[in-house]
Every structure is written in structure tokens, then in C-alpha cells.
Amino acid sequence: MTHTTHEFDRFEDVRSALTDPALVPGLPAAEDGPAGAGVAWLRATVARFSHGEAHRRRRALVEAELARLTPEALRRAAAVAPGEETRVAVVRTLADALGLPRPTAVAEAVTVVAGVYFGGDDAAADEAVAALVRWLAPPPSNEAARESAANLIGLLVQACGATAALVDTAFDHSSVPLSRILRDMPPVSAMRRVAVAATGVGGRHIAEGDVVLLDLAAANRAHPSLLTFGAPPRVCPGRAHALALADGLLRRPLTPFARLHRRTAPLLLPNAWDYASAAALAAEGFPAVGTTSLGVAAAAGLPDGVAATFEETLALTRRLGEGRFLFTVDAEGGFSDDAEEVAERARALYDAGAAGINLEDGRADGTLAPMEVHAAKIAAVKSAVPELFVNARTDTHWAARQEDETATRLALYEQSGADGVFVPGLSDPDSIAELISALVVPLNILYTPAGPTLPELAALGVRRVSLGSLLYRTALATAVTTATAIRDGRPSDACALSYAEVQALAGTGREPV
Secondary structure, three states, X not given: OOOOEEEEOOHHHHHHXXXXXXXXXXXXXXXXXXXXXXXXXXXHHHHHOOOHHHHHHHHHHHHHHHHOOOHHHHHXXXXXXXXXXXXXXXXXXXXXXXXXXXXXXXXXXXXXXXXXXXXXXXXXXXXXXXXXXXXXXXXXXXXXXXXXXXXXXXXXXXXXXXXXXXXXHHHHOOOOOHHHHHHHXXXXXXXXXXXXOOEEEXXXXXXXXXXXXXXXXXXXXXXXXXXXXXXXXXXXXXXXXXXXXXXXXXXXXXXXXXXXXXXXXXXXXXXXXXXXXXXXXXXXXXXXXXXXXXXHHHHOOOOOOOXXXXXXXXXXXXXXXXXXXXXXXXXXXXXOOOHHHHHHHHHHHHHOOOOEEEEEOEOOOOOEOOHHHHHHHHHHHHHHOOXXXXXXXXXXXXXXXXXXXXXXXXHHHHHOOOOEEEOOOOOOHHHHHHHXXXXXXXXXXXXXXXXXXXXXXXXHOOOEEEXXXXXXXXXXXXXXXXXXXXXXXXXXXXXXXXXXXXXXXXXOOEOOO
């Protein structure tokens, strides 16, 4: 029977195809053969698990294997890998982390198989498949064990090709954000799908058995969102692990503040409004402190979010810079709409001691700045001060209520150089998970008492949780409640630091004179 091949390169069509359960990954045709027969047997075995209930079982198996590995552990292991060829280093690190026997030999065999896995024949690859099956399903083994080995080999082969290509490209473009490399120079530039049932893409009928070719490179050029790892709800389960491996092998330098975003537990960032509040929080063991623009503005008797508090923010930054704690500064929208002026002010904050800044696209009138304008600010800051951690905030879930723009804005901001992205007002777990599946940089969420708990946010993959103005507003409320209780003759339950404890904050954390 003759089947039609369909080609798509429009972003909307490619994304639709990637989310369609009727379109499954397709390998080149291969005749089934006995276990250990070589590449043809491997392709045929993996293909049997490419759709339906078998595919769900295979995906569950892959997810279970990957669940044993934390991305951060993979990143650390890859960062200390010996001087190996990139593909060998990727697979050996992964195989070692999975506890596979002979990880170096496995890696070398997988690289041979990878050369012909998606097409072609090679006697050496057939021998490599046979060796891998012996190591991963040693005799006496049954068919189920050999099928499990085949699926594991398939996982390693795909990790070998795609992750190594990403690393090699990033080595050649060391100053380009990883997210932009994934968009402009994707390691997998095209994907092949086979229809297991009749369906449709972009108004075109796809018959059962038809082949669908997806041009990711062309689709990505037309839209900032990434399709390299699929699209929700059918995202590649190894996405976070591939990024961690690439990050480790690239060994790009990280500042101490940036490293706090790579831990298993998210960075809980309390926000201060003066030196004493920052020093008190640092003394309680918080590894970093943020500032709250509302607190800084209100303390000065000025409105928040209208670019009126740069001098106050800079003065506070200089005071905080005398301490020994890491801190990041809420810089509103950069206190200007001119990208170069924003970069100059970011440089001043960095020189005063800030490890990072927040840049928001929300405006005081409840609208959003054009995303291209905000992206230009981010790019200018990262060009002027590469060491400064830029957390790009979008207010699509805040006053503007333009949730449908969130993913597009975040994709553009991270490709402009943002080190992290922030979506205050977002609390729905499914929406958080969907955003994380499309991001390369860490996602920051604003804590709300009615939203997910810190452990729940950690399980979703959130890497930073901010308290925003919550502490400042709580402090104001407590002060007023205490004063009115005393005035009205009611008991006060406020717990206050002693005079000496507050006085000590001026000395603890400061650099010795």
C-alpha cells in the first residue's frame, strides 16, 4: 500500500503534530529479527513500543529510569567528566548515573549504533548492538529483558545524538544563551512521525500509515517558543536531564547566586526593604535576600512601579553591599524605557553589590510593555554586565491579565539572555508544569498562602520562590495592630526583637573596617 509523505514547517502545524497522539515517532523500516541480530532488530523492537498501550508502558519505563536521576546530579557528574569525545561523555555520564555495567564500553558501543540508528547499515553497529544486549540483559535472559534492553539502548542513542550536538554547537557559540541555540540551531532540526490512525494537521488529511516530516528549524525561526523537546502534553521526558548534561559538559562559569538556582530544593527568597530587615533574614540562614520595590518606595513616601525610586534603590543597594550576604534587587522595569539607560543603571546596581536584578514588563497603568522593548532591555543589561543575574518578570498573570502571552514572552526573554524568569500571580500547578516544560532557564514563582506549598512547587520543578512584598506588608500590619492594641487596652501578641538584637544587626554581616 502506498503512503503519502507530508511536510510541515509552520510553527502552528509543527506544534499541532507534536501534540497529536495519532502521530508517533517513526524509525526507518526494518525487518524483525532474532535478539542480538543487530540494528534491524533494535529498530523493530523499539518500533513495536512506539504507540498505543505499548508506547505508554515504554514511556513509563523511561520515566521510571530517569526518575532515579536528579538533573543536578547529572550536571555535577558531567562537569567533572574526563576529556572524552562529547558523545562518549554524554552517554558514559548517563550510563554511570543509571548504574549500568561497563559505562565507558556502553558509551563507546552506543556511539557506533547512533551512526546508523536512523538509517543505514554497518556491521560494526550490529556487533555493538549484540554486545549491548549481552551487557544489559545478560544470559540467561528472556524476551522481556531483551526488549527492555532495546528500549534503554534507544534512549541512550537519542541522548547521544541530540545532547552531544547541542553541546558541540554551544561550544562554538559560547556567548549565546542555550535557549537561543535550541531555537536557531536545534540539535534535532527535523522530526519524523508516522500516523497510527487517520488525523489532520493544518487542514490537511493524514491517512493511517502516512509519514509526517516536521521542520523544527524553520518553525522555530518564526516563533520564540521552543519545540525541540516536543510540546505539552507530549514533552520529552528526558528534557531536564539533557539540559543538565549539556550544562555540565559546557562548564560555563556560574556566580554563587546563579548556583543557588541549580539545587534540588528551590531558592526561597525573602524580600527586605532596608538594611536591618535584610541582615535579620540573612542571619536566619537564608542564602540570599531580595528587595521589594513596594517596600523601598513606600518607605520613601513614593509610588511603586513608576520609575520614581532609582536613587532610593541605589542607596539601599550600596548599604546592602556592605554586608556579607548575597542579594538581588527589584529594579521595577529598569527605571527607564531606554535599553541603554537601563543597562547603565543595572551596572550601577551591580557595582554597588547586587548579585541580580528583577526586570518587569508590567506598567503602572496595568498594561504590559511591548515584549520586544523588554527583551531589548534584558539583552542590553546582559551585554553590559554579564555577571549580573537577570530575572525577567512578566505580569501577564498580574494586573494585565494576558495569560495567553505568558509562554511567548518568557521564551523571548530567555533567548534575549535572561538567567531566570518570573511569573507573579501564577499558581495553577498544571500551568506551572506546562511552562517549565518549555523553558531552559529557572522559573520563579511568587509564594501565596492560597497557592501551592514550597514542597509542591519543588515537585513541579520551580527553582525559585519569592515572597515579594508579603513580609513588608505583614510588618506594617503587625506594627499597626500592636499600636492599636496598646492604645485600646487590648493585649498585644506581637513578638519583638530586643533593642540589642536590632542594634547588633548593624554590625553582623558587615565587612570589617
